Amino acid sequence: MAILEVKHIGKHFENTKVLEDVSFELEEGSALAIIGSSGSGKTTLLRCLNFLETPDSGTIAVKGNTLFDADRTKAENEKDIRTKRLHFGMVFQSFNLFPQYTALENVTLAERLLAKERPDFKQNKKAVLEKINAHGRELLAQMGLSEREGHYPHQLSGGQQQRVAIARALALKPDILCFDEPTSALDPELTGEVLKVIRSLAERKTTMIIVTHEMAFARDVADQVIFMDGGLIVEQGAPDNVINHPREERTRQFLARYTQG
Amino acid sequence: MLLNVTRTLMSGLATTFQIFIFTLVFSLPLGLLLAFGTISRCRPLRCLIQVVVWIIRGTPLMLQLIIIFYGPGLWLGHNIWSGGEAGRITATVVAFTINYACYFSVIFRGGIEGVPAGQREAGQVLGMTKSQIFFKVTLLQMIKRIVPPMSNEIITLVKDTALARTIAAQELTFAGYSFMKSAGLTWPLFYTGIFYLVFVGILTLLFNFIEKKLDYFR
Ligand SMILES: Nc1ncnc2c1ncn2[C@@H]1O[C@H](COP(=O)(O)OP(=O)(O)OP(=O)(O)O)[C@@H](O)[C@H]1O
Ligand SMILES: [Mg+2]
Numbered sequence: 001m002a003i004l005e006v007k008h009i010g011k012h013f014e015n016t017k018v019l020e021d022v023s024f025e026l027e028e029g030s031a032l033a034i035i036g037s038s039g040s041g042k043t044t045l046l047r048c049l050n051f052l053e054t055p056d057s058g059t060i061a062v063k064g065n066t067l068f069d070a071d072r073t074k075a076e077n078e079k080d081i082r083t084k085r086l087h088f089g090m091v092f093q094s095f096n097l098f099p100q101y102t103a104l105e106n107v108t109l110a111e112r113l114l115a116k117e118r119p120d121f122k123q124n125k126k127a128v129l130e131k132i133n134a135h136g137r138e139l140l141a142q143m144g145l146s147e148r149e150g151h152y153p154h155q156l157s158g159g160q161q162q163r164v165a166i167a168r169a170l171a172l173k174p175d176i177l178c179f180d181e182p183t184s185a186l187d188p189e190l191t192g193e194v195l196k197v198i199r200s201l202a203e204r205k206t207t208m209i210i211v212t213h214e215m216a217f218a219r220d221v222a223d224q225v226i227f228m229d230g231g232l233i234v235e236q237g238a239p240d241n242v243i244n245h246p247r248e249e250r251t252r253q254f255l256a257r258y259t260q261g
Numbered sequence: 262m263l264l265n266v267t268r269t270l271m272s273g274l275a276t277t278f279q280i281f282i283f284t285l286v287f288s289l290p291l292g293l294l295l296a297f298g299t300i301s302r303c304r305p306l307r308c309l310i311q312v313v314v315w316i317i318r319g320t321p322l323m324l325q326l327i328i329i330f331y332g333p334g335l336w337l338g339h340n341i342w343s344g345g346e347a348g349r350i351t352a353t354v355v356a357f358t359i360n361y362a363c364y365f366s367v368i369f370r371g372g373i374e375g376v377p378a379g380q381r382e383a384g385q386v387l388g389m390t391k392s393q394i395f396f397k398v399t400l401l402q403m404i405k406r407i408v409p410p411m412s413n414e415i416i417t418l419v420k421d422t423a424l425a426r427t428i429a430a431q432e433l434t435f436a437g438y439s440f441m442k443s444a445g446l447t448w449p450l451f452y453t454g455i456f457y458l459v460f461v462g463i464l465t466l467l468f469n470f471i472e473k474k475l476d477y478f479r
Contacts, residue, residue, distance in 0.1 A: 050386050082388045089386070096383035099478040100401045109397065110387035154479040172388065 001064060003028040003207055004176055009058035010070075011044055011231075018044045019055070020231045026176065026224070029205035033218035033239070036228035037254055042211040043093075045228075046178045049209070050090045051081055062087045062175055089174035093181045095161045097153040103164045104149040107171050108136040114172070139167040143197050159190035163197055170206075177201070179210040215258045219243045227251045266440060266449045273436025274456055279350060280422045280432065284357040285415070291358060292365025299370050310366070317363040323424050326356040330428040349430035357421070364414055372407040373399070405475045412468035416461050433457070 002025035011019040018041045026032050034042050047053040049060060051068075060068040067084045097106050111132045115121055121128060140149050143163040153161055162182055169177055179198065183191035195217050201208065202221045212218055218225055218239060225242040227235045227250075235248045246252050298310045317325065330352040334340040342348035376399045384394035423434040437453030440446040 052382055052385065078390060082390065085386055086388045090383075092379060092383065094379055096377075096379035098380065098383070098398055110389060113389060113393055113397065152478050168387070 002026055003063055005059075005061040006049070007059045007061075009045070009048060009055045009060070011041075011048060011053060011055045018231050019048070022058070022228075022231075022233055024226060024233065024236060026207060026209065028207055030223040031202045031206075031208045031210060031221055032224045032226065033222035034209065034211045034226045034228060035213070035215070035218060035243075035254070036226075036234075040228040041231040042228055043180050046090065046180050046209065046211060049176075049178060050088050051085050052090075086172055087175045089169035089172065089177040091162070091165050091169050091177070091179045091182050093184050095153070095158070095165045095185070097161055097165055097168070099153050102150050102152055103140060103145060103156065103160075103167075104133065104136050106153070106164055107139055107167045108132050110168070111135070111171050136167070136171065139170055140164070142200075143167050144193075157190060158186045159193045162186065162194045166194075166197060166201075176207045176209060179208065179212070181211050181213065183212070183214065213258075215243060215255070227254065229254070266446075266452060269436045269439065270433060270449070270453060270456055273431060273433035273453075274460075276346075276350060276425070276431055277419075277422045277433040277460075280353050280357065280425055280430075281419060283354045284361055284418060287354070287358040288361035288365055291362035293369055295362055295366035296369035296373060299366060300373060314363045314366060317360055318367075322356070322360050322421060323427055325360055326353060326424055326427055329356040329359075346431060349425065349428050352428060353422075353425040353430055357418070361414070361418060365411070368407050368410045368414065369403075371410070372403040375406045376402045401475070405478075408468060408472055408475065412464070415468075416464060419457065419460055419464065 004026040006025070007023045009019055009022040010017070022041075022045060024032070034045070036042055044053060048055045055068065055070055057070045058068075059066055059070070067087065098109065101109060112129065115128050115132060118128075137146070137149060140146055143166060145160060145163055145167070148156060148160060148164075151160075153164070156164065162185075166182075182198065183194050186194065191214070195214065198208070198210065199217075199221055210218070210222065220239075222239050224236065225239045226233055227242055227246070227248075229250050235242055235246060235251045241247075242251065243255065246255060295310055295314070298306050299314075301307060330342065330349070333342070340348070342352045380398055380402065381394055384398045389397070422432055425432045426435040426438070429435070433453055433456055437449045440449040
């Protein structure tokens with residue numbers, strides 16, 4: 001069974017329809033790439049999954065549990081939304097690291113706050129915090145940032161910042177990790193290092209949704225590609241089909257811009 | 262004579278210092294409340310606060326002080342401020358608190374809105390509560406942003422305390438002026454100036470220290 005089932009998601013802002021009847025499924029351990037021109041609703045879709053926006057219609061289910069159902073619009077308390085959010089991780093285009101914390105503190109902050117809410121935290125404080133720090137260091141090492149754990153975000157390059165942000169998003173072990181154009185804010189020479197760690201996550205079978213403009217990367221790493229236009233899913237399928245042999249005219253036009261250079 | 266002047270100025274300084282401290286103690290939290298009000302979703306509340314801020318910032322503090330000190334006595338028939346120096350100082354603190362809370366609220370709002378929305382969103386997707394996001398993510402960034410404008414306002418407050426003289430509170434300037442009135446001496450006025458300069462100098466050092474402390478991040 002699919003780990004994520006998104007059905008008939010719709011969303012509008014004032015007068016503009018941004019998402020229209022968006023449905024897709026994602027298998028555990030697979031990577032989905034979402035491509036599409038500017039304004040097609042890619043970011044909004046990721047924000048809906050992370051409960052940063054509330055869809056007008058549709059349902060979102062993870063592991064068979066319905067997390068969101070627009071027809072059952074009961075006012076939810078903060079605690080419920082928080083637990084639901086933890087199914088998803090989010091990596092932002094602009095990193096959004098916390099500037100006042102070091103790389104390691106950025107990665108461990110959420111875990112430390114959650115630990116504090118546990119009733120047995122006071123007794124085992126030291127051991128718990130040590131374990132969290134060890135986990136944080138492990139994640140930074142996985143991102144190739146062991147030497148940078150004490151650095152503040154402004155002391156890191158964009159590529160390093162984004163890798164810290166990826167480690168931070170992984171810290172709470174989300175079921176599905178979302179990337180919103182993770183390399184768009186980076187100089188071309190820095191995109192490689194970020195794409196490399198995303199690639200390694202794919203090899204470790206991390207379930208991921210990646211919004212990207214890097215077509216070659218999407219083709220290599222994704223198991224499934226979705227092309228969106230005007231809030232609609234125009235075409236979805238295996239990367240080879242969607243990117244190399246698109247059936248739809250709109251997909252072809254979009255991809256032509258990339259192949260022409 | 263110098264000793265005599267110094268003693269009088271010191272007692273004026275004590276009054277000035279009281280007005281300064283109490284105004285800060287009350288106007289800082291009140292300003293923060295007003296700031297939350299101006300960004301709340303409740304439109305009537307937002308409008309009300311905006312009108313109040315407009316009136317308070319749009320009229321002289323001296324006028325507000327006179328109205329607050331003399332107004333109640335004329336409207337109610339009896340003075341609500343206890344007689345003597347204590348009542349004058351209380352009235353001054355009330356007027357200053359209202360005035361400075363409005364100025365602070367504008368600075369605080371700028372500080373809150375100056376922290377990019379992405380910071381709050383990053384906290385949200387990590388499952389943090391609203392209060393965790395405020396205290397662990399936004400607060401320090403907000404403080405860093407508001408230290409320079411706040412230090413300006415607070416230094417202005419030191420000098421505004423001299424307005425308490427309008428309602429005959431015996432603060433520092435009142436004390437310095439008294440020697441000119443009684444003995445025609447002008448040098449105590451310059452001496453008074455030195456008191457203010459030292460006061461502001463200490464504050465400036467303090468603010469520089471805070472700015473330095475927050476220099477470790479951007
Ligand atoms: N908060 C908002 N209020 C109003 N309109 C919005 C809001 N957020 C997004 N939109 C609109 O929704 C549409 C889709 O935006 P979205 O950011 O999801 O597109 P995108 O596919 O991520 O584009 P890009 O490739 O430029 O990042 C755009 O037309 C945008 O102007
Ligand atoms: Mg986008």
